[in-house]
Structure formats: structure tokens, C-alpha cells
Amino acid sequence: MNYSDKKFSNIFIIVLTLIFCFDVFLWLEIFKEPRNPELDFLNVGQGDATLLKFPFSGEILIDSGDGQQIKTALSQVQTYFHRDIDVWILSHANIDHYGGFLKLLETNPPRLFIYNGFDSQSESFQALKKSLQEKGIPIVILAAGDKIKIGDSHFDILWPTNPSPKNDLNDNSLVLRLMSRNHSVLFVGDISSKTLASLDNIQSEILKVSHHGSKTGTNNQVLEVVKPRIALIGVGLNNRYGHPSPEVIDLLQKIGSQILRTDFNRTIKIIFDNNLLIKTQ
Amino acid sequence: MGETSIPNWFQKINSLPPPHQFLLITIIFIGGIFLSSFLNFPTAVLIGLLLLLLSSIFGLSAVLAGRPATFFVYPLIFIFGFSYLQLYNFYQENHSSNYLNGTEQSQVAAVINDLPAYSNNSVSFQVKLLPPFQGKVLIKSRSYTTDFQYGDKIVFSGKFEQPQTYEDFDYRAYLAKDNVYSVVYYPEIEILEHHQGLWLKEKLYQLRLSFQKQIDKIFTEPEGGFLSGLLLGEKRTLDKDLQLALQRSGTTHLIALSGYNITIITEAVSFLLISLGVARPQAFWAIVIFLILFIILTGASPSVVRAGIMGTLLVLSHKLGKRYEVRNALFCAALLMIIFNPKILRFDFGFQLSFAATLGLIYLMPFFSRLLKADQQNFFNWREILATTLSAQIMVLPLLILRFGSLPLISPLVNMIIISLIPATMLLGFVATSLSFISLWLGYLIGFIAYLLLHFEIGVINFFGHWNLAALNLGAYREIIFWISAILIFGFSIYLRKHELLRQEI
Numbered sequence: 001m002n003y004s005d006k007k008f009s010n011i012f013i014i015v016l017t018l019i020f021c022f023d024v025f026l027w028l029e030i031f032k033e034p035r036n037p038e039l040d041f042l043n044v045g046q047g048d049a050t051l052l053k054f055p056f057s058g059e060i061l062i063d064s065g066d067g068q069q070i071k072t073a074l075s076q077v078q079t080y081f082h083r084d085i086d087v088w089i090l091s092h093a094n095i096d097h098y099g100g101f102l103k104l105l106e107t108n109p110p111r112l113f114i115y116n117g118f119d120s121q122s123e124s125f126q127a128l129k130k131s132l133q134e135k136g137i138p139i140v141i142l143a144a145g146d147k148i149k150i151g152d153s154h155f156d157i158l159w160p161t162n163p164s165p166k167n168d169l170n171d172n173s174l175v176l177r178l179m180s181r182n183h184s185v186l187f188v189g190d191i192s193s194k195t196l197a198s199l200d201n202i203q204s205e206i207l208k209v210s211h212h213g214s215k216t217g218t219n220n221q222v223l224e225v226v227k228p229r230i231a232l233i234g235v236g237l238n239n240r241y242g243h244p245s246p247e248v249i250d251l252l253q254k255i256g257s258q259i260l261r262t263d264f265n266r267t268i269k270i271i272f273d274n275n276l277l278i279k280t281q
Numbered sequence: 282m283g284e285t286s287i288p289n290w291f292q293k294i295n296s297l298p299p300p301h302q303f304l305l306i307t308i309i310f311i312g313g314i315f316l317s318s319f320l321n322f323p324t325a326v327l328i329g330l331l332l333l334l335l336s337s338i339f340g341l342s343a344v345l346a347g348r349p350a351t352f353f354v355y356p357l358i359f360i361f362g363f364s365y366l367q368l369y370n371f372y373q374e375n376h377s378s379n380y381l382n383g384t385e386q387s388q389v390a391a392v393i394n395d396l397p398a399y400s401n402n403s404v405s406f407q408v409k410l411l412p413p414f415q416g417k418v419l420i421k422s423r424s425y426t427t428d429f430q431y432g433d434k435i436v437f438s439g440k441f442e443q444p445q446t447y448e449d450f451d452y453r454a455y456l457a458k459d460n461v462y463s464v465v466y467y468p469e470i471e472i473l474e475h476h477q478g479l480w481l482k483e484k485l486y487q488l489r490l491s492f493q494k495q496i497d498k499i500f501t502e503p504e505g506g507f508l509s510g511l512l513l514g515e516k517r518t519l520d521k522d523l524q525l526a527l528q529r530s531g532t533t534h535l536i537a538l539s540g541y542n543i544t545i546i547t548e549a550v551s552f553l554l555i556s557l558g559v560a561r562p563q564a565f566w567a568i569v570i571f572l573i574l575f576i577i578l579t580g581a582s583p584s585v586v587r588a589g590i591m592g593t594l595l596v597l598s599h600k601l602g603k604r605y606e607v608r609n610a611l612f613c614a615a616l617l618m619i620i621f622n623p624k625i626l627r628f629d630f631g632f633q634l635s636f637a638a639t640l641g642l643i644y645l646m647p648f649f650s651r652l653l654k655a656d657q658q659n660f661f662n663w664r665e666i667l668a669t670t671l672s673a674q675i676m677v678l679p680l681l682i683l684r685f686g687s688l689p690l691i692s693p694l695v696n697m698i699i700i701s702l703i704p705a706t707m708l709l710g711f712v713a714t715s716l717s718f719i720s721l722w723l724g725y726l727i728g729f730i731a732y733l734l735l736h737f738e739i740g741v742i743n744f745f746g747h748w749n750l751a752a753l754n755l756g757a758y759r760e761i762i763f764w765i766s767a768i769l770i771f772g773f774s775i776y777l778r779k780h781e782l783l784r785q786e787i
Contacts, residue, residue, distance in 0.1 A: 018730065025729075071502030072520055080501060080732050081725070107498045123423060 029081060034271070037153055037180045039206075041260070041268040042073040043281075046236030046243070047096035050187070050208065051077055051085070052178070057151035058086035061110070062176070062187055064100025065234075071103060076267045076281075087112045091189030092173040093120035098128060105131050114148075116160055116174045117141035142174065153180035158199050159191070170211065171195050177204060181272045186226060193219040206230045206270065209252075213244020213261075223255050230276070232268065233261040300609050306358055307612045311619060311626065313362025318627040325367045332360050366623040377462040378416030378441065387438035389414055392477045396486050396580055397429045404429060407461060408437075417461045419444075422470060431486045432478030439468025451628075458628040485578040489513060495717045496710075499728040504735040508710045510536025511703065514579045523739065526746025528685065531674060531692025532699060537631065538579055540588035540639065545704045547572065547592055549711075565596045583618065583625060584635035590614035591639075611639050630684060634677050641676025642669065644774040647781045663697060670696040676774075679767040686759040687752040695745045699738050706734040 034055050042049040044065025051074065052060045064070050074083070088110040090098050102124065113132050119125060132139055142148075143162035148155040159175035166172050173189025175196070186204035188196055190211040196202065197219070207228035210217025212235045231252045235243045244261065252259050258278075260268045265280040297305065317325055336356030344353075391408035394417065398405050405421045406429055420437065422429070429435075441463045444453040456462070476483060493515065496505050503523050509515040516524070516536050527533045534541070550571055554564040569592075576589045591610045598605040615636055618625060625632040649668035650656065657664060670693050682688060709731035717724025745751055755762055 022729070069520055071505075075501035075504070078501070080729055083501065106494070 029079060037151070037272040039185065039270040039272070040077040041208075041232045041234065041262065041270070042070070042077070043262040043266040044069045044073050044100060044234065045262075046212065046234075046239045046241070047099070048091070048189075048208065048212070048234040049073060049100060050232075054151040054153055054180075059084075060087045060089060060150070061085045062089045063091050063097040063189070064088070064104065066096045067099030067101075067103045070100030073267065074104075077269065083108050085110055087114060089174065089176070090115040091187065092116060092169050093118060093122075093125045094169060094190060095122070095124060097189070098125065102128055102131075105135070109135055109137060111137070112140060113137050114140045114142055114174075116143070116172055117162075118160075118164075118169060118172045120169060148176075153178060155179075156201070158202065159195070166195065168192075173210075175199060175202075177202065181274075183272045183276060186228070188217070190214075190217060192216050193222045197221045197225065202226050204228060205276070206232065207257075209233045209244070209248065211243075212239075212241070213248045214241070215245040215247050218248045218251065220251055223251055223257075227255065228252075228257050230270070230278070231257040231259050233259065235261055235263045237263040239263075300606055304609060304612055306355075307616050309355055309358045310362040310365075311615065313359040313364075314366045314619060314623045314626050317363040317366040318624070320367075322367060322371065325363070329360060329363055329367070332356070332363065336360065365620075369623050373460045374462070376415055377460065378410060378414065378418050379462045381414065381416075381441040382443045382463050383441065385438075385440050386414075388436050389438070390434065390436050390473075391418065393429060393431055393433045393435065394478070396431055396489070407459070408435065416463065417459070419456060419461050419464045420468060420470070421464065421466050423467065427470065427472065429472070430475065430483075432476050432483045433472050434474040434477040435470050435472050437465065437468040437470045439465040441465055454628050458622070458624040460622075481574075482577055485574060489578050491718075492714060495714045495724065498721065499713055499717055499724045500732060500735070503739055504732055507536060507735050507739055508706070508714075508731065510538075511542060511707050512711060512714075514538030514542075514582055514585065523743065526743050528746075529687070529689065529691075529752045530695040530742050530746035531681075531689040532695055532742055532746075534584075534634070534638070534673075535699070535703065537584060538582060539584045539635065540591070541700075541703075542707065543572075543575075543585060543588035543592065545707055546575065549708060562600075565600060569593050569596055583629055583632035586618060587611075587614045587632070587635050587639070590617060608643050611636070611643065630680070633680055637677045637680055638673040640774075641672040641674070644778055645672035645675060648777045662701065666700050667693065667697050670700065675770060679763050679770060682755065682759060682766060683763045685752075686756070687754050688762070689752045691745045691748065691751045695741060698741050702734055702738060706731055706738065709734065 034053055036055065038053040040051040040053070042051060042065070045068055047065030048063040049065045049070060050062045052062065054060075065073070085104075085108065088101055090101070090113070093115070105128070119129070129139070142157045143164075144157055144159050146157040148157075156177045156179070157174065158177055160166065160172045164172050170190040171192050173191040174187070175189070175191060176187045178185040178187070183206070184204040185206040185208070186202055187208045188210045193210070193216065196210065196217070202225055204226055205228065207226050207230070209231050213233045233244050249259065260278070260280065262268065267281050269279040271277040271279075317329075320328060336353070336359075340353040340356065390411040391414075392411065394407045394409045396406070403421055403423055405419060408418050408420055410416055410418060411434075418441070420439075442465070443462070444456045444464050446453045456464070493509060493513065496509050496512075499505070500508060503519060506516075506518040506520075506523075509518060514537060519527075519536070524533075527536065547568060551564060551568055554567055555561070559567065572589045572592050576585050579585050591607075591614050594610040594613060595605050618632065646668060649671050650665070653664045653668050655665040655668045674689075674692055674696070678688075709727060713724045713726075713728035713731050716727060
């Protein structure tokens with residue numbers, strides 16, 4: 001065998017190996033499609049972001065952190081070939097909830113954008129709205145009484161009412177209750193405990209704790225109604241706000257909730273089977 | 282003996298071959314600048330005059346004693362270097378915006394002078410003030426509001442401030458090295474006109490931006506950010522966690538566009554040109570032009586400029602049929618860069634690192650190559666890679682210690698694992714990104730192989746970088762260990778150099 005033959009066969013082997021690897025990978029991708037709904041509470045530093053995957057239906061991203069880490073956080077739970085998210089839901093117009101949308105808009109825009117209809121006058125929020133409009137992405141405003149159905153799961157919108165009695169961005173946060181395979185999750189944005197306690201039908205197995213565990217968002221009264229088995233807190237390590245408040249942690253421990261927080265547990269994955277399957281990093 | 286030793290020593294210098302004389306003169310000049318950089322203006326003038334007086338007496342007495350007048354030359358070169366920095370500083374400060382600091386100004390006209398750096402929810406860029414004002418100013422503004430570009434003519438209103446100095450970072454000196462003496466935070470800005478900068482620079486920056494956008498489209502994070510670092514030297518998009526891991530594992534040089542990346546790119550381009558059938562002489566000039574464009578495109582960081590100058594000298598020496606002396610090429614590059622801006626010598630960490638790493642390759646590499654038998658055939662060339670890594674890393678060690686206060690322990694191992702994969706990663710990443718301009722799907726497909734490599738490399742960096750023993754924190758011993766290591770490594774290099782030369786003669 002002369003030199004060029006050997007070189008050719010080397011290239012041939014390399015190409016064949018690459019094709020084989022690629023093939024294995026594609027099949028793995030197909031088998032990877034989850035059979036059960038899945039909740040990924042993302043580690044975006046100081047902020048909230050939750051990715052929900054519904055088998056053979058679609059993906060929903062509720063809030064997106066301040067934007068610094070959203071892409072890195074998503075790459076932990078998405079694959080190279082599957083990065084599109086169908087629906088974005090914004091709980092309320094605070095930068096630590098919508099900042100990530102600005103980072104994703106250019107490369108992975110959604111098909112639908114849902115929020116509570118309360119605009120912030122900040123330039124960044126106006127920029128987000130303008131970009132969504134320019135890209136022709138429908139913006140849907142939801143209020144208490146509305147429903148979102150996806151696969152065999154559905155969301156009930158519990159707050160804000162239309163028109164809303166409140167005048168505060170946090171207190172008008174969208175409150176969504178997800179029902180999926182006999183499990184329930186309550187998303188509350190940064191709502192105050194007073195407003196949350198006034199709502200009906202909020203008992204849930206999983207609670208996305210309001211306002212990164214600040215004491216304005218959670219009190220005894222709320223927890224006695226919600227009775228969460230699992231409490232999710234989105235906070236940055238050693239954040240300057242002192243979130244989560246030790247009092248809130250105390251209250252959650254008292255009622256026996258399992259506390260999962262992004263500063264300690266990083267990405268938190270919960271799979272909705274007959275039981276809840278929790279995976280942390 | 283004391284009587285005759287000086288002329289002997291002098292004659293020895295005088296009879297050095299020209300390349301060595303050039304080296305000596307360069308080092309003396311740089312030495313003058315270095316000493317001068319520790320002094321402020323009035324002290325420096327006094328010391329400068331004193332030096333001048335001393336060397337005059339010394340030189341004069343030598344001439345009177347019948348020795349050649351060239352005795353004057355070396356001290357004068359030192360004094361020239363010494364004064365050059367002071368004059369440069371004096372000129373720059375007088376043409377700076379210093380006098381505006383502490384004042385509120387409205388409707389100041391300026392042109393954006395560099396590539397705006399977008400980071401978390403803010404953007405910062407340098408502007409050149411237009412008459413009646415003068416000087417360069419760093420502006421920090423909220424991003425998402427306006428799309429700022431190089432060459433935009435703007436008017437802004439805001440407060441001029443002197444940059445702050447922090448305990449662990451001299452921000453003022455850092456900005457002053459680029460002759461920026463003021464910062465303006467979150468001013469009101471209005472863009473008046475576009476395209477007021479240099480045409481070529483603007484086009485290259487546009488190319489860079491569109492390249493960056495395609496990388497963002499194809500790759501996930503942090504893989505995309507890492508690739509941008511490899512290809513464009515862009516590192517602002519990497520998250521803090523990974524930046525720390527890079528620093529602790531001694532691999533930051535990869536994403537800062539070191540000479541290594543330039544070598545790979547240059548080799549790829551020359552291979553392409555020659556296999557396309559371009560004749561060698563033409564190919565050489567094409568490479569030189571390519572290098573210059575690439576330097577501008579990547580924002581002319583010191584390591585790229587150094588590699589670019591040395592590369593050009595290499596091409597030139599081939600062209601002129603002269604022997605390429607890598608040590609002289611390095612000092613020539615340093616000299617040109619320092620003449621252009623003498624402040625980089627002390628205040629540009631990138632310049633220092635790049636220079637030291639190359640010195641390491643010159644002085645230590647022969648020793649390590651022999652020790653590790655690098656010329657033998659071996660798996661993935663690991664012997665040569667280890668020799669290269671050790672040579673460069675040992676020489677930059679004192680600088681790293683002084684800057685970060687920690688001793689990287691794991692760096693040779695991490696570099697050895699990763700470096701062999703970098704050329705393939707860069708090539709595939711570049712091809713994928715280029716193809717994605719034509720078809721995004723083609724980009725995705727090729728990009729996937731690059732993605733796997735990037736993913737693996739980042740995995741290795743994170744694994745070792747977050748290891749507690751990756752770097753040893755020196756705490757209060759930082760300075761003493763800096764001096765010890767610097768002296769030891771200096772002595773070791775000189776010893777090796779002599780030793781290796783002797784070995785060659787035998």
C-alpha cells in the first residue's frame with residue numbers, strides 16, 4: 001500500500017466513524033423525547049426561569065431571569081438540535097424575569113408571547129415589545145379565568161383580574177396553576193402574600209415561591225392554604241438582596257416542604273410520572 | 282584588574298554582531314521606559330537630569346582617557362527611553378479630557394472609536410471627542426435602547442468623572458494606557474450620523490459582528506462563547522463561572538487569541554492559498570495582508586499584534602533571503618509596540634503575558650524538548666505539546682502570581698488535553714459559521730462536530746478549574762513569591778541559554 005492509499009483509507013475510516021457517531025446520536029435524540037411532562041427550574045442566578053416540556057406537544061418558558069445566564073442554563077436541559085421554545089410566558093415586567101427573553105429573541109424566537117398586559121416604562125421592556133412586534137410574534141394578554149391547554153395538561157390563570165384593583169407590577173404578577181398527570185404547580189411571579197392569600201383554588205403540590213423567597217411574598221397564611229410539598233426558590237448565590245429571607249425558609253420547613261433552591265441545587269429537574277421524580281445537579 | 286576590566290567589557294559589547302547589538306540597544310531602551318513608568322512627572326525630570334549628568338561625567342572622563350566616544354551611546358539610549366515615556370505621557374495628558382473631569386457637560390459631540398462591548402444589560406465604548414473638546418472618553422450606557430456602532434457620530438450630556446481605582450484593580454491605569462482619562466456613566470445620547478470612522482475598520486467590524494451573530498445562532502452557550510473567544514478573541518459573553526475556571530486551570534490564553542491561534546489561522550490560510558494554486562510569492566503577500574486585516578478585525582489585542590508583526594517579519598525574511606531570528610523578531614515586535622504606546626510595557630497585562638510566553642518558547646523550549654524527547658513520534662504529539670506548555674507557562678508564572686495571587690498547579694495537564702483539539706475545533710467552528718451564511722442547516726450540521734469538541738473542552742476546563750487544588754492561593758505571600766519565582770526563572774533561563782549554546786557547539 002503506498003502513501004496516498006494509506007492516507008485515503010485513513011480519511012475513509014474517519015468519515016465512516018463520524019457518520020456512525022452522528023447516526024447513533026440521532027437515534028438517541030429520538031429516544032430522548034420525554035414520555036412524561038417535565039419541569040426544569042433553571043439556574044439563572046438572581047431571577048426566575050422555568051422550562052416546561054410536554055411530550056409531543058410543545059415547550060413553555062415561564063420567565064427567563066435577567067439574561068446573564070439564560071443560554072447557559074437552557075443548554076443544560078436542551079439538546080444541540082432541539083432549542084426552540086414554542087411559548088414564552090412573562091409573569092410581570094421586571095428585568096430579572098424578562099431579561100433572558102431579550103437574549104433569546106434574536107436566535108430562538110417563540111411562536112407566542114403571553115403576559116399580564118401591565119407594561120413597564122423601562123427602555124428594555126419597550127425594546128422587548130417592539131422586537132416581538134417587529135418579528136410578528138403574537139402577544140396575548142391573559143387574566144383570571146383564562147385557561148391554557150397543552151397535551152393532557154392545562155394551566156388555570158388565577159390572577160390578575162381584568163381590570164385589576166392593584167397598581168403595582170409585582171402585585172399584578174400572573175398566577176398560573178398547572179395541572180399535569182394529577183400533579184399541580186403554582187407559579188406566582190413576585191406577587192405579595194396578601195394578594196396571593198386572597199385567591200381561591202391555590203392548593204398545589206409544588207410552589208414556585210414568590211419573589212425569590214422575600215418575606216413580602218410568603219407568609220404563614222399562604223402556606224397553610226397552598227400546602228406545597230416542594231418549594232422552588234430562584235436565587236443567586238450571595239445575592240445583594242439577602243434573598244431568600246430566613247423567615248420564609250423557616251416557615252417552609254415548619255410545614256414540611258422540601259426546599260429546592262437554584263443557588264445550592266443549581267438546575268432542578270422534576271419529572272411528572274405517577275410520582276414526582278426530582279433530579280438536581 | 283579594575284583598570285582594564287571596563288574597556289575589555291566594553292570592547293566585548295562593541296564587537297558583538299549587529300543582531301546582538303540591536304537586542305542590547307532594545308533592552309536598554311525598554312529598561313529606561315520601565316524605570317520611568319514607576320515615577321511621576323516632576324520626580325522623573327529630576328532623576329532624568331541626574332542620569333544625564335552622571336552619564337555625561339562618566340562618558341566624558343572615558344573620552345578624555347582616550348576611549349571611544351561610543352561609550353556615550355548606551356547610557357544615552359537608556360535616558361532616551363526614560364524620557365520618551367515621560368514626554369509621551371505629558372503630551373497625552375495635555376491632549377486628554379482630564380480638564381473636564383468633575384464637570385457636567387451637555388451636547389458634547391464625539392465619534393465612537395472602537396467596538397462597543399455589550400455585557401450584562403449595559404454597553405461600553407470609547408469615543409473621541411470632537412472640537413471644541415479633546416481626548417478620549419469611555420462611555421457606559423444601557424444596552425437594548427440603542428444599537429451603537431463603530432463610527433457613529435453622537436452627542437451626549439453627562440458628568441465626566443475620573444476613573445476609580447479599586448483595591449485589587451487599578452482601573453485608572455488600565456484606561457490611561459489607552460489614553461482614556463475620563464468616564465461618563467449613563468449619559469443622554471443621541472446618534473447624529475453613521476460611518477464617521479475609518480472605512481476599512483468599519484467594514485471589518487461589521488464582518489466580525491455578523492460572524493458573531495451566526496455563532497450565536499448555531500451554538501448553545503457556553504460553547505458559542507468559547508468559540509467566539511477562539512476565533513475572534515471575544516470573551517465578554519462567557520459567564521463568570523467559566524471565566525474563573527479558565528483562569529484557575531491556566532487556559533485563558535486560548536480564548537484571548539494568543540499567538541497560537543494566529544499561527545493556526547495563518548497556517549490554514551496559507552494551506553488554502555497554496556492548494557488553490559496561488560504561487561508562493563503572491564501567497565506570502567496575501568498572508569501579510571490577511572494578517573493585517575485580521576489584527577484590525579479582532580480589535581488589535583497585544584498578543585495578536587505581536588504575533589502579526591512576528592509573522593510578517595518571518596515572511597519578510599523569507600522574501601529577503603535572510604535568516605529569521607525568532608528572538609530578534611520578538612524584541613523587534615515589542616520595540617515597535619512600545620514606541621507606538623510606551624505605557625503598555627507596565628500596564629498592559631495582555632502584552633506582558635504574550636511577550637513572556639514567547640520568551641519562554643525561545644529560552645526554555647529547547648531544554649524541555651530535549652528532556653521530553655519531543656522529536657519522537659508519539660500519540661497526538663503530546664510530548665511536543667507538553668514541552669510547549671511548560672515553556673510558556675513557566676515563563677508567565679511570575680506575572681500570573683502577581684496578578685491573580687495564586688499558583689496554577691493543574692495548568693500543564695489541562696493544556697495538554699485541550700491544545701491538541703484546538704486546531705480542529707477552530708477549523709470546524711470557522712467552516713460551520715461560514716457555511717451558515719449560505720444555509721443555517723449546513724452550519725448546524727458541521728457545527729455539531731465542533732460543538733462536541735467544544736463541549737468536551739469546556740467540560741475538561743470546568744472539571745479541573747473547579748477543583749480545589751487547581752490553584753494554590755498565595756494570600757499575603759503574593760509579592761515575595763513573585764520575586765523569588767521571577768529571579769529563579771530569570772536565572773534558569775540564562776543558565777539554560779548558555780548551556781544549550783555550549784551543547785550546540787559540541
